[in-house]
Structures are given as structure tokens and as C-alpha cells.
Amino acid sequence: MSQQRIAFVGGGNMATSLIGGLLARGSAAASIVVADPDAGQRERLERDFGVGTTSTAVAAVPAASTVVLAVKPQQMAEVSRAIAAQVQASRALVISIAAGIRLGDLARWLGPGVPLIRTMPNRPALIGAGITALYAAPDVSTESRQTASAILEACGPTVWVPEEAHLDAVTAISGSGPAYFFLLIECLEAAGIELGLDPATARTLAVQTARGAGLMAAAAIEPPAELRAQVTSRGGTTAAALEVLEAAGVRGIFAAAVTAGARRSTALAAEFGTL
Numbered sequence: 001m002s003q004q005r006i007a008f009v010g011g012g013n014m015a016t017s018l019i020g021g022l023l024a025r026g027s028a029a030a031s032i033v034v035a036d037p038d039a040g041q042r043e044r045l046e047r048d049f050g051v052g053t054t055s056t057a058v059a060a061v062p063a064a065s066t067v068v069l070a071v072k073p074q075q076m077a078e079v080s081r082a083i084a085a086q087v088q089a090s091r092a093l094v095i096s097i098a099a100g101i102r103l104g105d106l107a108r109w110l111g112p113g114v115p116l117i118r119t120m121p122n123r124p125a126l127i128g129a130g131i132t133a134l135y136a137a138p139d140v141s142t143e144s145r146q147t148a149s150a151i152l153e154a155c156g157p158t159v160w161v162p163e164e165a166h167l168d169a170v171t172a173i174s175g176s177g178p179a180y181f182f183l184l185i186e187c188l189e190a191a192g193i194e195l196g197l198d199p200a201t202a203r204t205l206a207v208q209t210a211r212g213a214g215l216m217a218a219a220a221i222e223p224p225a226e227l228r229a230q231v232t233s234r235g236g237t238t239a240a241a242l243e244v245l246e247a248a249g250v251r252g253i254f255a256a257a258v259t260a261g262a263r264r265s266t267a268l269a270a271e272f273g274t275l
């Protein structure tokens with residue numbers, strides 16, 4: 001990674017997390033430049049990380065071997081068109097972290113011959129606990145794929161998906177997924193209060209249980225169903241609670257929710273494609 005010169009276009013939350021992770025893993029600050037129109041944002045990035053900054057994408061991109069597009073989805077068309085001639089000339093690898101922007105649209109905005117990789121990180125990336133899915137067209141080189149993996153791994157593990165359409169499912173699972181777990185925490189907290197616990201205790205119990213279950217599931221060799229079985233004795237308290245969830249159709253509810261999220265992701269991508 002230290003050989004790469006990376007230009008981040010957009011120096012907001014996600015770029016900040018990726019840059020922090022890259023520096024912690026040994027990348028040199030001098031190898032990173034960030035474009036952001038916000039002077040306060042640039043000062044913060046220079047102060048906190050010692051990276052170079054520019055106020056425009058066009059000024060950041062020329063020296064870069066890799067360009068990470070980290071602006072909001074609705075800004076992607078404009079930013080891509082602004083740097084199109086430069087990346088066509090340099091053949092820099094362009095990595096998009098924007099939700100819902102399709103490779104076909106990026107290619108249309110950036111022009112021909114630019115190697116492109118689309119990624120879908122998630123919110124816990126902001127604390128280095130993210131998960132990112134990546135997709136590239138078959139003609140993108142192994143070296144480019146490795147570069148993209150190494151950058152996104154700054155915020156957590158990565159997985160590659162074999163079809164771009166899978167990113168809609170990714171969006172509905174890991175992209176939106178933190179909200180499902182927050183909702184579950186809210187529900188547990190509210191139920192605890194209803195049963196007489198004070199709010200602070202109910203929240204601590206709910207949050208720490210979510211954390212513990214997530215860490216166990218991540219560390220375990222057993223599948224989650226087996227971990228669940230291990231805490232569910234016949235006729236016990238967990239069995240009584242799970243029976244209520246199953247009877248209410250919790251599996252079908254989650255399947256329907258995730259399907260709705262994936263459909264919305266497809267529809268949003270089509271809307272961005274008209275920009």
C-alpha cells in the first residue's frame with residue numbers, strides 16, 4: 001500500500017475513517033491527498049492525519065494511482081465528469097464507495113478505459129468495525145482488486161461478490177443492517193423498562209448483549225443457529241421467548257424487510273443513473 005498514491009475525493013465521514021485506518025496500518029501520510037471543498041474539513045484532515053488536501057477533485061487526482069470517490073451519491077455524476085479526462089489519461093484505478101451508484105453510470109460519466117471498482121461499506125466502518133462488499137467487472141486486474149481490498153480493509157473485513165446486482169442484497173443486509181440491530185436494541189430496552197428495570201440498566205443490558213452476541217457469532221466456528229441452540233434449553237426462558245418470535249413469523253418478517261430494502265436499492269440506483 002505504501003507504494004500507492006491515493007486521492008480521496010470527498011473528505012467526510014467515510015474518507016476520514018478509511019484514511020485513519022490506512023495510516024494506522026502503515027500507509028505514509030505523504031501518499032494520500034484529499035479533495036474537499038470545505039476549508040474546515042481540509043484543516044481537520046491536515047491536522048489529524050498530516051495528509052495533503054486540495055479544494056477541488058481536479059487538483060488532487062493527477063498524481064494519484066488510485067482515486068477513491070467518497071462523495072454523496074448525488075454528487076457522484078458531477079465529480080466523475082470533472083475528473084474524467086484526467087483518469088482516462090492516467091488510467092488510475094477508480095474506487096467508488098457511494099451507495100447505489102452503478103458501474104455502468106460511473107463508466108458513462110468517467111469515459112472509456114478507466115478501471116472501476118464499486119464497493120459498499122457500512123456505518124460501523126466509522127469505528128473500524130465495518131464490513132465492505134466489493135464488485136468489479138471481470139476485466140479488472142487482480143492487482144487492482146488487491147489494491148481495493150487493502151484500502152477498504154482499513155475499516156474492517158471485505159467480501160467480493162460475483163455480480164453487481166448482489167450489491168442490492170448487500171445494501172439491504174449489511175448496509176441497512178446496523179439499523180435492524182439498533183431497532184432490536186431499542187425493543188429490548190423498551191421491554192426491560194416495561195418489566196420494571198430502570199432505563200439506563202435496560203439499555204446497558206440490551207447494548208452489551210448485542211455486542212456480546214455479535215462478537216461470539218464473529219468468533220465462533222459454529223453457525224448462529226447452533227449458538228442459539230446452545231443458549232436455548234428445553235422448557236427454559238429462552239425457549240419461551242423464541243416461541244413467541246417464531247409464532248409471530250419473525251423469519252418471514254426479516255425476509256420481507258430485506259427484500260424491500262434490496263428493491264429500494266435497485267430503484268435508487270436507477271434514479272441516480274438519470275443524473
Ligand SMILES: NC(=O)c1ccc[n+]([C@@H]2O[C@H](COP(=O)([O-])OP(=O)(O)OC[C@H]3O[C@@H](n4cnc5c(N)ncnc54)[C@H](OP(=O)(O)O)[C@@H]3O)[C@@H](O)[C@H]2O)c1
Nearest residue numbers: 010011012013014035036038070071072073098099121123
Ligand atoms: N456514512 C456511511 O455510513 C456510509 C455507508 C456506506 C456508504 N457510504 C457512502 O460513502 C460516501 C460518503 O459518505 P459520507 O458519510 O462520508 O459523506 P460526507 O460525510 O457528507 O462526506 C462527503 C464529503 O464530500 C465533500 N464534497 C462534496 N462535493 C465535493 C466535490 N465536488 N469534490 C470533493 N469533495 C466534495 C462534502 O463536502 P460538503 O459537506 O461541503 O458538501 C463532504 O465533506 C457516500 O456516497 C455514501 O453513500 C457511507
